[in-house]
Amino acid sequence: MTDGQDAREAQWRKWRSVADLYHAFFTGLILTVVTRRGTTDAAEFVFRVFRRQQQERFLPGLKKLGLxxxxxxxxxxxxxxxxxxxxxxxxxxxxxxDRKAWIRYPPPRWIWKGTAICGVPGEVSRAMLRGWHANNGVALGDLRLGFVCTKQSVDGQDGLEGYYCEYDHPLELDQRLVFARHLEAPAFDAKTTPALPVDSWPRQRLEKAYRNYAMEYVKTAAPVIVQVFGPEDASYLLHLTGRLIGMQYFDEVAQAIGGSRGRATEFAAFLRSLFESQDDVAEISESEGQFEIRQQGWKLMADVADYHPACASVLTGLLEGLAAGCGRHIPVHLKPNSTAGAPFVWSIG
Incomplete structure (x- = not known):
C-alpha cells in the first residue's frame, strides 16, 4: 500500500468514527426524549424530523441518484x-x-443500534414511517401512492418491511400509511437490484457520504427539537444526550482519529482532530496550561435557516462527555455565541 493510500485509509477511518459518534447521538437523542418526555412527545419529535428530511432531501436525492x-x-x-x-x-x-415495489430493513437495524432497540416504542417507529414513507406520493405529486407496512422490528418482527403501492384512486391522509401484518416481503435477490454508477460514486465520495449521512440526522434533529419543545427543554435534552454519548464513545473515536486518555493536553489535541474530521477549521493556543480552541464555524449547521443558539448544546454536551471519557476533571467551556457561522471559542483545562 502506498503512502497516499495509507493517508486516504486513515482519513476514511476518521470520517467513519465521526459517523459513528453522530449516529449514536441521534439514536440516543430519541431515547432521551422517550425516557424524559414520554412516548407521545418522542413520536411527535421523530415524525417532525423525518418529515423535514423527506421534504428537504427526497426530490433532490431522486435526481442525484438518477431515479x-x-x-x-x-x-x-x-x-x-x-x-x-x-x-x-x-x-x-x-x-x-411498476406499481408495487418492496423495501425491507433486516436486522440489525441501523437506527436502533445494539440494545437501543429495546427502548423504542412501536409508536415511535410508526412516526418515522408517517413522516417519510407516507409522504413520498405527495412529494411526487401522485396522491395515489401509499406505503403498506407489513412488519416492524421494534414489535418483535424480523425487520421493518413494506411496499410502495400505486392505487387506482387518490388516497386520503390516513390511507397513505396502512398496516398489513398478514403479508410478507418476497425474497431478496442481490443480482436484480439497482447499483450506483461506479464512475460517479468513487470510494472517496462514498466514504464522505457515509459520514455525512449520520451527521445529517443531527443537523435536522437539533433545530426540530428546539421548535417542538422550546429552547430551554431542547437545550437540556441535547446537552444530556451529548454528555452520555461522549462519555460512552471517547475510546472508539480516539482510536480512529488519534488521541489517548489523559489530561487537558491530550484532550485539546484530540478535539482539534475531531473538528478537522467533521470539516471544521480549528486553531489551538495555550497559556499556562490552559488551552483555547477557536472553531472557525460549525459547518454542519451553517446553512440551517432556523438555527437557534440552543442547537449548540449538541456540541457542549458531546465535548463535555468526550472530556470525561478522556480523563477526570477536564473542564470544557464554550464562550456564548448566537450564530452557527461565527467562531466557537472553547476553553479547556
Whole structure:
C-alpha cells in the first residue's frame, strides 16, 4: 500500500468514527426524549424530523441518484434502497410491478443500534414511517401512492418491511400509511437490484457520504427539537444526550482519529482532530496550561435557516462527555455565541 493510500485509509477511518459518534447521538437523542418526555412527545419529535428530511432531501436525492424518471412506486423504493446503502444501512429492494415495489430493513437495524432497540416504542417507529414513507406520493405529486407496512422490528418482527403501492384512486391522509401484518416481503435477490454508477460514486465520495449521512440526522434533529419543545427543554435534552454519548464513545473515536486518555493536553489535541474530521477549521493556543480552541464555524449547521443558539448544546454536551471519557476533571467551556457561522471559542483545562 502506498503512502497516499495509507493517508486516504486513515482519513476514511476518521470520517467513519465521526459517523459513528453522530449516529449514536441521534439514536440516543430519541431515547432521551422517550425516557424524559414520554412516548407521545418522542413520536411527535421523530415524525417532525423525518418529515423535514423527506421534504428537504427526497426530490433532490431522486435526481442525484438518477431515479426521477421511474414510476412513482419504483422510484420511492429504489431511493430508500440506494440512499440508505450509501449511509451504511442494510436495506433490501424487491421489484414486483411498476406499481408495487418492496423495501425491507433486516436486522440489525441501523437506527436502533445494539440494545437501543429495546427502548423504542412501536409508536415511535410508526412516526418515522408517517413522516417519510407516507409522504413520498405527495412529494411526487401522485396522491395515489401509499406505503403498506407489513412488519416492524421494534414489535418483535424480523425487520421493518413494506411496499410502495400505486392505487387506482387518490388516497386520503390516513390511507397513505396502512398496516398489513398478514403479508410478507418476497425474497431478496442481490443480482436484480439497482447499483450506483461506479464512475460517479468513487470510494472517496462514498466514504464522505457515509459520514455525512449520520451527521445529517443531527443537523435536522437539533433545530426540530428546539421548535417542538422550546429552547430551554431542547437545550437540556441535547446537552444530556451529548454528555452520555461522549462519555460512552471517547475510546472508539480516539482510536480512529488519534488521541489517548489523559489530561487537558491530550484532550485539546484530540478535539482539534475531531473538528478537522467533521470539516471544521480549528486553531489551538495555550497559556499556562490552559488551552483555547477557536472553531472557525460549525459547518454542519451553517446553512440551517432556523438555527437557534440552543442547537449548540449538541456540541457542549458531546465535548463535555468526550472530556470525561478522556480523563477526570477536564473542564470544557464554550464562550456564548448566537450564530452557527461565527467562531466557537472553547476553553479547556
Amino acid at each position: 426521477d424518471g421511474l414510476p412513482p412506486a419504483v422510484a420511492a423504493a429504489q431511493y430508500h434502497y440506494l440512499s440508505n446503502w450509501i449511509g451504511g444501512v442494510h436495506v433490501e429492494y424487491m421489484y414486483e410491478t
